[in-house]
Amino acid sequence: MAPIQSAEQTVLAIRPEGLPAFWPADNPWLHALVFIVASIAFALVMVIVFIYVERRGVARFQLRLGPNRAGPEGVLQAVADLIKLLLKEDIVPRLADKVVHLLAPIVATVPAFMVFAVVPLWGDGAMLADLNAGVLYFIAISSFGVVGVFMAGWASSNKYSLISAMRGVAQMVSYEIPLVMALLGVVVFAGTLSLNGIVDAQSIPFALLQPLAAVIYFLAMSAEINRTPFDLLEAESEIIAGYHTEYSGMKFALFYVAEYGHAVAGAAIFATFFLGGWKGPVLPPVLWLVIKMLVVFFVGFWARATLPRLRVDQVMGLGWKALLPLAVINVLIAAVEVLFWPSGTTQWLLVPINIAIGALLVFLWSRTVSLRGGRVEVRTRAEVKA
Amino acid sequence: MEATETRTEPFVINLGPHHPSTHGVFRMRVTFDGEVVVDVEPMFGYLHRGIEKLAEGRTYTQIIPLTDRLDYLASMTNNWGYVMAVEKLAGVPVPERAEYLRVIVGEMMRISSHLLATGFLINELGAFFTPLMYMYREREKILDLFDMLCGQRLTYNYMRVGGVSHDPPPEFWPAVKRFVREMPGYIDEYEGLVTTNEIVLARTKDVGVLSKELAINASASGPFLRATGVDWDLRRDDTYSIYDRFKFDIPVGTNGDVFDRYMCRIQEMRQCCRIIEQALQQIPRGEFRARLPHLVRPPAGEVYGHIEAPRGELGFYLVSDNSIAPYRFHVRPSTMINLTTLRDLTIGWKLADLIVIFGSIDVVLGEIDR
Numbered sequence: 001m002a003p004i005q006s007a008e009q010t011v012l013a014i015r016p017e018g019l020p021a022f023w024p025a026d027n028p029w030l031h032a033l034v035f036i037v038a039s040i041a042f043a044l045v046m047v048i049v050f051i052y053v054e055r056r057g058v059a060r061f062q063l064r065l066g067p068n069r070a071g072p073e074g075v076l077q078a079v080a081d082l083i084k085l086l087l088k089e090d091i092v093p094r095l096a097d098k099v100v101h102l103l104a105p106i107v108a109t110v111p112a113f114m115v116f117a118v119v120p121l122w123g124d125g126a127m128l129a130d131l132n133a134g135v136l137y138f139i140a141i142s143s144f145g146v147v148g149v150f151m152a153g154w155a156s157s158n159k160y161s162l163i164s165a166m167r168g169v170a171q172m173v174s175y176e177i178p179l180v181m182a183l184l185g186v187v188v189f190a191g192t193l194s195l196n197g198i199v200d201a202q203s204i205p206f207a208l209l210q211p212l213a214a215v216i217y218f219l220a221m222s223a224e225i226n227r228t229p230f231d232l233l234e235a236e237s238e239i240i241a242g243y244h245t246e247y248s249g250m251k252f253a254l255f256y257v258a259e260y261g262h263a264v265a266g267a268a269i270f271a272t273f274f275l276g277g278w279k280g281p282v283l284p285p286v287l288w289l290v291i292k293m294l295v296v297f298f299v300g301f302w303a304r305a306t307l308p309r310l311r312v313d314q315v316m317g318l319g320w321k322a323l324l325p326l327a328v329i330n331v332l333i334a335a336v337e338v339l340f341w342p343s344g345t346t347q348w349l350l351v352p353i354n355i356a357i358g359a360l361l362v363f364l365w366s367r368t369v370s371l372r373g374g375r376v377e378v379r380t381r382a383e384v385k386a
Numbered sequence: 387m388e389a390t391e392t393r394t395e396p397f398v399i400n401l402g403p404h405h406p407s408t409h410g411v412f413r414m415r416v417t418f419d420g421e422v423v424v425d426v427e428p429m430f431g432y433l434h435r436g437i438e439k440l441a442e443g444r445t446y447t448q449i450i451p452l453t454d455r456l457d458y459l460a461s462m463t464n465n466w467g468y469v470m471a472v473e474k475l476a477g478v479p480v481p482e483r484a485e486y487l488r489v490i491v492g493e494m495m496r497i498s499s500h501l502l503a504t505g506f507l508i509n510e511l512g513a514f515f516t517p518l519m520y521m522y523r524e525r526e527k528i529l530d531l532f533d534m535l536c537g538q539r540l541t542y543n544y545m546r547v548g549g550v551s552h553d554p555p556p557e558f559w560p561a562v563k564r565f566v567r568e569m570p571g572y573i574d575e576y577e578g579l580v581t582t583n584e585i586v587l588a589r590t591k592d593v594g595v596l597s598k599e600l601a602i603n604a605s606a607s608g609p610f611l612r613a614t615g616v617d618w619d620l621r622r623d624d625t626y627s628i629y630d631r632f633k634f635d636i637p638v639g640t641n642g643d644v645f646d647r648y649m650c651r652i653q654e655m656r657q658c659c660r661i662i663e664q665a666l667q668q669i670p671r672g673e674f675r676a677r678l679p680h681l682v683r684p685p686a687g688e689v690y691g692h693i694e695a696p697r698g699e700l701g702f703y704l705v706s707d708n709s710i711a712p713y714r715f716h717v718r719p720s721t722m723i724n725l726t727t728l729r730d731l732t733i734g735w736k737l738a739d740l741i742v743i744f745g746s747i748d749v750v751l752g753e754i755d756r
Contacts, residue, residue, distance in 0.1 A: 062516050063520065371588040
């Protein structure tokens with residue numbers, strides 16, 4: 001058993017294998033400084049990339065062109081939007097709780113970027129801190145995002161915001177559990193809580209080895225970061241803009257960045273846990289990670305462009321009746337497989353088995369758990385007579 | 387230890403007049419208990435322009451542009467209903483060709499109106515504009531066709547007492563034929579994308595069920611009524627114009643829920659295509675407008691003319707005192723009468739359903755507030 005690391009060792013544990021030779025691995029402060037700046041820059045650039053990709057992508061889905069005026073092919077649209085929001089008046093409702101109203105966008109934005117501390121972004125071990133409890137750190141940070149949402153909804157003294165905040169708390173608390181349970185299946189297979197260790201363990205991507213966990217994780221993640229069909233928090237047709245109805249100017253921009261920051265973080269985490277993170281041939285590791293993140297994000301906005309939204313109780317029902325039991329069963333199966341299946345090259349055989357088990361379980365659940373009644377045909381008069 | 391009781395308090399939200407899903411400037415004072423609707427109090431009049439009073443000071447022909455502004459998503463049928471009432475009052479014959487033109491544009495208007503109704507309904511289900519954009523694509527084609535006819539895309543002012551204002555240009559006919567040929571394929575596309583979607587079904591099946599009795603007692607009409615299973619369509623049951631010459635089915639629902647309303651509208655669009663196809667084959671050459679004096683001066687009396695507009699029975703009640711302007715002009719607004727059932731439909735449902743049920747009634751505030 002490995003000796004338990006001290007707190008200082010844990011935070012600044014560096015794995016020098018993935019770093020270049022000249023890297024000052026013996027100076028943890030320089031390492032931290034460089035990686036903090038690099039991670040935040042990476043996250044912010046990816047936020048802009050995601051915004052651009054989504055706006056153009058959804059526009060293609062909708063037979064539109066999307067933003068194509070600011071800069072070549074509209075790549076500078078996000079910059080133009082930001083400048084506009086910077087110059088706009090910052091309106092605070094008279095009855096708002098001023099301090100909480102100011103803090104909420106900050107609290108909502110920061111966790112999205114804190115996640116990148118434990119994601120191996122640039123290659124093997126090239127990350128800010130290779131925590132041996134990285135998964136725990138990620139779960140703790142990601143569940144913090146709801147606090148900002150709730151603060152915004154509560155402080156705005158707006159009923160739409162309040163409804164959104166109530167929905168947010170209920171939804172995020174509910175989906176946290178299947179999310180963690182899905183990750184548990186991965187952790188059981190990888191045998192480590194370090195994110196770098198999890199990437200190392202993926203000679204076969206966990207999306208293949210743990211398909212059910214991947215699906216559950218993707219759905220729970222969509223709910224956590226409020227993306228369709230779980231975007232109840234900012235359901236435009238129901239509650240205007242939800243928790244950020246009363247925000248304008250830079251504070252609104254922060255919420256916007258937070259929304260996409262969480263999407264970037266979610267995509268990076270999904271890519272790391274299930275798609276093999278930075279692993280890949282020929283191209284540099286960071287490019288592989290970006291490609292995988294974009295694939296995950298594409299599925300996300302594909303759903304956004306296609307699917308309607310579920311109702312509050314249906315979202316809860318899906319989380320508690322379908323995702324949670326499936327995730328628990330998945331952990332059980334994963335534990336049994338790890339215990340009794342010989343490790344090594346025969347692990348490939350688990351891929352078809354697990355896909356079959358996952359498909360069977362999803363089929364069973366789709367037959368038993370229903371969010372609706374039976375379908376009735378609408379008939380014309382002639383058809384009734386016939 | 388005593389169990390503590392959690393007490394909840396209902397609270398009131400003003401949905402509207404500016405709200406993304408109120409189809410204009412409708413306002414509802416809704417009492418919620420958490421997310422559940424406890425009470426709904428509709429309030430309207432934000433778009434009141436006094437059209438009925440304005441009409442009393444205008445000649446019969448000058449009123450036609452006013453009717454455009456009633457249900458502004460179905461201006462053609464508004465024109466039609468009004469001119470039919472005047473023709474009935476004045477006893478004006480309408481040339482054959484004009485009747486066929488009216489049927490063609492009326493059914494195209496119905497398609498366009500139902501496209502918007504279903505598109506916005508799915509949008510209110512949360513589908514982020516994609517279905518709406520698809521349906522806009524076909525609506526644009528219809529608007530282009532209307533543009534050819536009368537140079538307008540929203541307020542057409544196309545019908546005249548005793549006919550229509552223009553004979554279509556030659557390029558209109560191939561365009562409308564192509565549209566009718568392509569439209570069923572597009573409807574299949576919508577159905578493939580939307581009708582079998584699990585989330586759509588979960589959100590619309592058995593939601594906002596309107597009973598047959600309530601629908602009849604509220605004198606509801608249009609697809610809203612037919613979705614409940616009442617087989618009533620003025621085009622067949624009180625035939626006007628030349629509808630007795632066409633073969634078409636009236637789609638009827640079974641449940642009266644939001645899904646049936648959606649399905650009724652989708653099926654009705656298919657029937658519209660059938661009617662237009664037949665009309666295109668039968669349309670004769672000849673006059674497109676009866677020869678009438680410049681000012682219509684109907685004999686003293688009263689008349690009620692009604693048609694099956696896309697959203698239901700649209701009626702015009704006119705009283706003439708043998709002058710060039712009506713003494714009284716009254717509109718029977720189809721959507722306003724359908725809307726009176728809103729409270730019965732929505733109580734007990736959630737906020738999200740309230741929006742969807744309201745959307746499924748398919749109201750246009752221009753007609754409600756007048």
